[in-house]
Amino acid sequence: MLxxxxxxxxxxxxxxxxxxxxxxxxxxxxxSYFALNEATSNPSSALARxxxxxxxxxxxxxSHAQTLLIAIAIIVVAANVAAEWSxxxxxxxxVREPGRLRLLAGKMLALLLFVTISAALALLIGAxxxxxxxxxxxxxxxxxxxxxxxxxxxSFFGNVLLGLVGVSLLGMLIAVLTRSTxxxxxxxxxxxxxxxxxxxxxxxxxxxxxxxxxxxxxxGVTSPMSYGAPPMGYSSDLIVALVWMAGFIVVSGVLFRFRxxxx
Amino acid sequence: MTLHAETxxxxxASSRSSGNSLAIETHGLSKHFGQRxxxxxxxxxxxxxxxxGFVGPNGAGKTTTIRMLLGLIRxxxxxxxxxxxxxxxxxxxxxxxxxxxxxxAFYPSLSGRKNLEVLAQLGGHxxxxxxxxxxxxxxxDRGSDLVGKYSxxxxxxxxxxxxxxPDPDLLVLDEPANGLxxxxxxEMRDLLRSLREQGKTIFISSHWLGELEQVAGWLxxxxxxxxxxxxxxxxLVDGRGELIVTAEEATQIELVARIAIAAGYVVTPExxxxxxxxxxxxxxxxxxxxxxxxxxxxxxxxxxxxLEESFLAMLKGDH
Numbered sequence: 001m002l003x004x005x006x007x008x009x010x011x012x013x014x015x016x017x018x019x020x021x022x023x024x025x026x027x028x029x030x031x032s033y034f035a036l037n038e039a040t041s042n043p044s045s046a047l048a049r050x051x052x053x054x055x056x057x058x059x060x061x062x063s064h065a066q067t068l069l070i071a072i073a074i075i076v077v078a079a080n081v082a083a084e085w086s087x088x089x090x091x092x093x094x095v096r097e098p099g100r101l102r103l104l105a106g107k108m109l110a111l112l113l114f115v116t117i118s119a120a121l122a123l124l125i126g127a128x129x130x131x132x133x134x135x136x137x138x139x140x141x142x143x144x145x146x147x148x149x150x151x152x153x154x155s156f157f158g159n160v161l162l163g164l165v166g167v168s169l170l171g172m173l174i175a176v177l178t179r180s181t182x183x184x185x186x187x188x189x190x191x192x193x194x195x196x197x198x199x200x201x202x203x204x205x206x207x208x209x210x211x212x213x214x215x216x217x218x219x220g221v222t223s224p225m226s227y228g229a230p231p232m233g234y235s236s237d238l239i240v241a242l243v244w245m246a247g248f249i250v251v252s253g254v255l256f257r258f259r260x261x262x263x
Numbered sequence: 264m265t266l267h268a269e270t271x272x273x274x275x276a277s278s279r280s281s282g283n284s285l286a287i288e289t290h291g292l293s294k295h296f297g298q299r300x301x302x303x304x305x306x307x308x309x310x311x312x313x314x315x316g317f318v319g320p321n322g323a324g325k326t327t328t329i330r331m332l333l334g335l336i337r338x339x340x341x342x343x344x345x346x347x348x349x350x351x352x353x354x355x356x357x358x359x360x361x362x363x364x365x366x367x368a369f370y371p372s373l374s375g376r377k378n379l380e381v382l383a384q385l386g387g388h389x390x391x392x393x394x395x396x397x398x399x400x401x402x403x404d405r406g407s408d409l410v411g412k413y414s415x416x417x418x419x420x421x422x423x424x425x426x427x428x429p430d431p432d433l434l435v436l437d438e439p440a441n442g443l444x445x446x447x448x449x450e451m452r453d454l455l456r457s458l459r460e461q462g463k464t465i466f467i468s469s470h471w472l473g474e475l476e477q478v479a480g481w482l483x484x485x486x487x488x489x490x491x492x493x494x495x496x497x498x499l500v501d502g503r504g505e506l507i508v509t510a511e512e513a514t515q516i517e518l519v520a521r522i523a524i525a526a527g528y529v530v531t532p533e534x535x536x537x538x539x540x541x542x543x544x545x546x547x548x549x550x551x552x553x554x555x556x557x558x559x560x561x562x563x564x565x566x567x568x569x570l571e572e573s574f575l576a577m578l579k580g581d582h
Contacts, residue, residue, distance in 0.1 A: 007384035016372050088368030092337055095362045096386040098334050098353040103385075207525060260336035 004097055004106020013113050021118040024072050028122035029129040030066040032206055037132045051134075057144040058156045060130045062219060063125060064098040066160060069122065070216065073115045073164045076231055077171035079112055082184035085193065092260055100257045101214040108172055115162050115168050156219045163215035164188055176252045204215075208232065210250075214241040268273060274374030278314065285344070286311040286433050286464040287332060292341035293325050293488075298380035298466055301327040303488035304341065309481065311465055312460050316496065317468040325468045326365055327486070329437055334363055344434055358386065363439055367422025371411035375421050378410055379428065388428050396424040415442030423451070426457055434458065436467045471489035476570035484577060484582055491577055496570065497504050503576060504568040508537040508561055515558040522552050540576075543567060 011017070038049040050059045090118035097103045111189070127146040136142050143149050174191070192212045200207030208231055209211060217230035217237045230237035286555055287309035294302040304322040307314045319325050329378075332345055334353030340391045348355040368377045379393045390410045397406045399565070400420040405413070412419065440448050448471075455465055455478050469475050475482075482499055484492035492499055510516045520537055525529045528541040539549070543565040553561055568576070 003385050003387055007381050010377065010381050010384055011370060011373065014370075014373055014377070087370065088365070089370060091333075091364050092368060092382060093332075093385060094335060095333055095357055095360065095364075096382050098357045099444075258337075260330075262330065262336060 001102045001106040004093075004103045005109050006106075007093075007097075008107045008110035009113075012110060017114070020076070021114070021121075024069070024118050025122040025125050027068060028061075028065045028126040031068060032060045032126040032130040033133050035060045035063045036137065036139075040137050040139070041232075051139055051141065052141045054146060054149040054152055056134075056139075057127055057141070057149065058087070058153055058219075060127050062160075065122070065126055066163075066216065066219065069119050069164060070167050070192060070212065071162065071189060073167045074118065074171040074174075075185055075191050076109075076115060078113050078179050078188040079183040081107070081172050081175035082178060082181045083108055084187045085179035085261075086181040094261060101253055104172075104253065104256045108109070108169075111172075112165055112168055115164055119164050120157070120160060123160060127153065127169040159219040159255055163218045163241075166211060166215040166245050166248075169245050169252075171249040173252045176255045209240060211244040215246060229247065282352065285310040285347075286315075287308060287343070287345055287466060289328075290341055290342040291331075292343050294331060294336065294341045295339045295420055302331070302338075302487050304380060304483070305488065305490055307483045307490050307493045309464070309483065311464045312459070313480045314460055314465045314467060314478050315481040315483060316472075317466060317481035317485070319469075320578065323485040324488040325485055326437060329362075329364060329435055329466075329468060331362065333360070333435065334511075335359070335364075352364075356433075358429060359432040360435060361429055361433070362435040362436050362437075363422045363428035364435075366438075366441065367418055367425065369410040369418065369421065369450075371409065373410060374407050374497060375413065375417075375424075376406040378421065379406075379424060382425055382428055382491070384475075386429055391521055392428060392430070396427045399427060399454065400424045416447050417443055419443055420447070421429065423454075432463060434463055434464065434465045436469075439467060440469060440471050448474060449500055451461050472571040472574055473569070482570075499569050499577070500570060500573045503567055503573045504543040504566050506539045506543065506549065507564045507566060508539065508540060508549075509535070509564075510558065510561040512560065515553075515561055518550070518556050518558040519553050520559060522549065522556060530571040 011033055014052050035047065039051050045061055047059060053247060085092065093103055094100065131144065134144075144153070152242060155229060170192075171184070173189045178184045178187060196207060196210045196212045199210055200213065208217075214230070214237055218234075218241060220229040232240075285308050287307070289305050289307050292305040295298065308482065317328075323391065326338065331338050332343060334350060334352060334357065335415060338350070343350045344525055346359055369375075370381065373381070376397065377392060379396065380390070382388075383390065383393055394403070398407050400423050402417065402420050402424065404542040405417065410418065410421065419439065423436070423439060426436065437451070443451060455467070458465060459478075460503040467475065467479070476496070479496050482492060482496045483490060484495065484499070494566045500578055508519050510519070516532075516535070516537055520530050520532070523537070523539045523541070526541070526545075528539050528545075531540075546563045550561075550563055553559075565578055
């Protein structure tokens with residue numbers, strides 16, 4: 001598995017992938033800056049009212065950036081995994097590493113590392129930009145950087161990353177199911193950004209238990225913006241989210257292990 | 264004819280084959296995709312240490328067989344071993360196998376060297392091996408270029424470099440000459456011979472029968488998922504060919520034509536001569552019958568069939 005992990009890292013160290021990671025960081029920083037501007041230009045908004053609280057910084061980051069990070073994470077993983085079929089490179093990999101589960105596990109570990117490091121940097125740099133921008137707008141950041149404020153920030157930070165791991169595992173499952181880059185990206189985005197929203201609209205009680213909602217709720221324990229706080233409570237949210245993640249791993253593993261590779 | 268040069272390879276292969284050192288062996292191997300039988304009860308044996316040509320028309324089941332041997336797809340029934348290990352445990356033999364399957368596949372946004380590095384990391388091969396294989400396939404000076412900018416021939420060379428990475432005992436090559444220019448084909452042929460001299464087994468699927476004829480000592484021929492020939496390449500072409508009969512008098516030609524047709528052979532008149540498609544050792548019998556019939560002024564010349572002609576004759580069921 002270590003070999004598969006290192007092999008995948010070799011691919012991820014390419015200019016295009018690193019440029020994509022840098023773009024994600026820049027976009028997150030830009031979104032937190034725009035969120036701050038939005039709040040200051042409309043002082044009666046919920047966002048503006050939340051700014052002077054301990055959760056001000058988190059709310060700036062979660063108002064737009066969380067959805068962006070979810071979309072990017074699911075695209076990166078789904079596209080990367082499905083491309084092995086679309087490009088035909090999977091057969092090269094399986095000849096060198098016939099242990100299919102080891103290959104998938106090593107590959108996913110590298111991808112999860114890439115997604116979480118990129119997201120962590122995006123959140124930290126976005127937070128830095130938000131702090132600097134807030135100070136330049138004359139907004140007090142004392143509560144944001146207080147002990148309670150930082151504790152809330154790191155709780156949010158950890159939960160966003162955990163949610164992104166879940167979304168990435170969903171991306172893996174969609175890639176293994178579709179075995180096509182275009183289909184994997186399309187279905188992933190449609191499901192994450194629209195699909196569950198539709199389920200939620202027609203079946204709100206059930207929709208909240210669907211995976212992207214559950215992953216999105218996780219940071220909501222510290223931030224009411226974006227997906228909001230988990231209606232079922234954090235513990236239930238966490239447990240069911242972990243069950244979904246385990247399910248994605250098991251189903252992907254079984255399909256990847258036993259399906260013919262004819263691409 | 265070039266196959267004569269491969270006789271020693273064939274006899275070595277035959278002795279290895281009988282000495283139970285088969286590189287590949289299948290028994291009733293089948294793969295069905297729904298109702299379609301891509302491979303149907305295939306039983307073949309490929310000797311170690313030889314170059315084996317794996318030939319057949321499009322859709323004969325060559326690539327499906329190769330994929331089963333490499334553990335990429337599961338057989339519907341039957342069994343097979345590669346390097347003495349059952350194909351249900353590819354981990355036991357794939358580290359000793361190098362493969363180029365169909366058109367080579369790469370990460371286009373990575374350089375040739377990086378593409379090799381991805382596989383070298385995965386297979387646990389050293390970085391120095393990457394430089395070695397780039398040198399072997401003549402891509403040392405283009406290794407840093409993005410694969411997306413490679414020509415078809417360069418991609419084929421890089422695919423071969425990938426197959427050579429593990430310094431394999433068995434090299435499985437699916438259409439390796441695709442996209443190569445004439446010089447590249449000659450280099451590929453020399454490389455295959457040099458690898459064989461190192462004791463490696465090469466299993467090569469190709470439509471280029473003329474090329475295979477020059478290197479392959481053993482042949483496996485597939486048609487509609489079944490093996491129609493499996494043995495020394497010499498055996499396939501041995502005795503197969505045509506007799507060219509010339510005579511000063513047209514009546515004698517007509518007489519010979521009647522004798523050949525009566526014996527069940529195809530006769531083609533050509534510029535006052537006759538081409539008789541038959542085993543070339545029938546020349547003696549033809550000569551005797553022609554003399555008995557009064558055609559004494561004829562000349563018979565034998566022309567041995569090429570691999571391609573033998574292949575086509577075999578496919579037509581002309582054994």
